[in-house]
Amino acid sequence: MIDISKNKIGEKATFSGYKSLGMSFPKDEARKRIRILVWFLVGGFLFLFLPWTQNIRSNGFVTALRPDQRPQTVHSIIAGRIENWYVSEGDYVQKGDTVLMVSEIKDDYFDPQLLERTQLQVNAKNLSALSYSEKVKSLEVQIQALKENNVLRKEQAENRLRMAELQVTSDSIRFEQAKVNFKIGEDQLRRAKNLYEEGLRSLTDFEQRELRFQEVQASMIAAENDLLKSQNARIAAMIELNAIDNDFRDRMAKSTADMYEAMSARYDAEATATKLENQYTNYEVRTGFRYILAPQEGYITRAIQVGIGETIKEGAEIISILPANAQLAVEMYVSPVDFPLMRIGNRVRFIFDGWPAIVFSGWPQITNGTFGGVVHAIDNFSGPDGKYRILVVEDPQDKPWPDALRIGSGADGIALLNDVPLWYELWRQLNGFPPDYYTARQKSENRK
The missing domain is CATH 2.40.30.170 (Efflux pump adaptor protein, beta barrel domain)
Structure with missing residues (x-):
């Protein structure tokens, strides 16, 4: 109660006989506050060491x-137009499932028979390369035949040259013999003339000796003529031998040039065929890229490109997938x-x-x-x-x-x-x- 009266009830009445009333009066309140504060301080100090x-x-x-395994987006490798969707958002897909299909928008790939016609070009170039290969083989056989024929022709020409040289030797011997005969005939004719002039021989003997001398002189001229013919034949054989080598070199050069030209054409055809095969493979792989496949197992979370007939660029984001597990x-x-x-x-x-x-x-x-x-x-x-x-x-x-x-x-x-x-x-x-x-x-x- 509010303490506003000067009259104290404790002076008029005692409460010692009332135990419950005595317990309600505060006693030593300051000491209790100090004790509580000390306990709080001790508790806070101990709390600091927890x-x-x-x-x-x-x-x-x-x-x-x-x-x-993190969320990823699926991109379109080629530029195209969306033709059909096979999934919807929230679907669970396996790796390799078809998500959507796109069609070509570049005029280089509009031909529906692009692969077949490219394959025909590849086959044609391969056949062209094969024909050039056969031509190269034929020229190699021809070159080998030229080499063998040249050996035989040279042997034949060398034999002719040897025969001509032997003929020259034989004709030269006959010519020397004819000259000796001519000298002897000349001496005999002179002696016969002296004897005729001295009257020891008749005119008929002298004339016969003169006829024989003419025959010896004719034989010498014929032997010299044969020698010159054989020398000309030897020179012709030498020229023929040299001509064989020149002709062989000319034919070999032409055949070798033709062979290298065929080889170059074959390599060009093979290179073109390889390029066409690479192009065919690219076309074939690109055809597979028209179907966008799920790269891994997971859930379709969001479709970035929507609608049918919408065009997308190369590398454009199409959908996002959240991998499972x-x-x-x-x-x-x-x-x-x-x-x-x-x-x-x-x-x-x-x-x-x-x-x-x-x-x-x-x-x-x-x-x-x-x-x-x-x-x-x-x-x-x-x-x-x-x-x-x-x-x-x-x-x-x-x-x-x-x-x-x-x-x-x-x-x-x-x-x-x-x-x-x-x-x-x-x-x-x-x-x-x-x-x-x-x-x-x-x-x-x-x-x-």
Whole structure:
């Protein structure tokens, strides 16, 4: 009650006989306040020595650990026009399933018999190359025949030259014999003339001797003529031998030139045939690109190109696919001041979007609703925002992550570090030091 009266009831009545009324009056109130304050101070001081788990908190999102299991877009390799869709958004597709079909929009590929006609060109060029190959073989046989014929002709010409030389030798011997006969006949004629003049021989004997001398002279002239003929025959044989070599060289040069020309034509035909075969293969492969196939197993999430008859460019994005059965991981980012403290194998606790949790960041033992992870990879370079990317996978020693967790979900990560007293953590926070600052520096010095 409000104490506004000067009359005190305690002076007129005693309450010692009323136990419950005596208990309602305050006694020694200041001492109780001091005792409560002391207990609060003692409790707060002891609270400062409680263990505290240092941590680095960072936001991230769920992704796939393997690059080939992350969401991807399917591109069109060729430019075309959409003709037919075979899937819709949300469908589950296997690898190799047809997603849509496009038709050609370039006039180079409008011909419906493009492959058949290209194949005919390839066959024609192959036959042309084959004919040139046969021509080369024929010329090689011809060159070989020329070589063999040249050997025989040279042997024949050499034999003729040898015969001509022997004939020259024989005719020269006969000519020498004729000259000797001529000299003897001349001497005999002179003696016969002297004898006739002296009257020792008759005129008839002298005339007969003169006739024989004329015959000897004619024989000498005939022998000389035969010698000149045989010498001319030898010269002709030598000329023929040289002509054989010249003719052989001319024929060989012509045949070799024809052979190399045929070989060049064959190589040109083979090169053209190879180019056409490559073109045919490109046409054949391009025909297969008209059907856009699913690159892997997954779900169709979004159709980027829509409608029938819409034209798309080369490399244009068509649809996006979310791979099924992907190994999930969390992609989180830490600041440069906390990056040196992260190690492969560090424990991380996650709060996923949609799963409620009661979190005591300094006491993970009493935290409820979080999921465990282990640092799997750390980037060695910072991103555009100056932070470092860290990939965290599911902790096999902890409870599994939710089955309904999907790629792209948000995740609040708490990387657990060393256990320190609470006063040390408060002192660190007040000074703005990173977690485990001095311990990390001491470890670095020990490693050095």
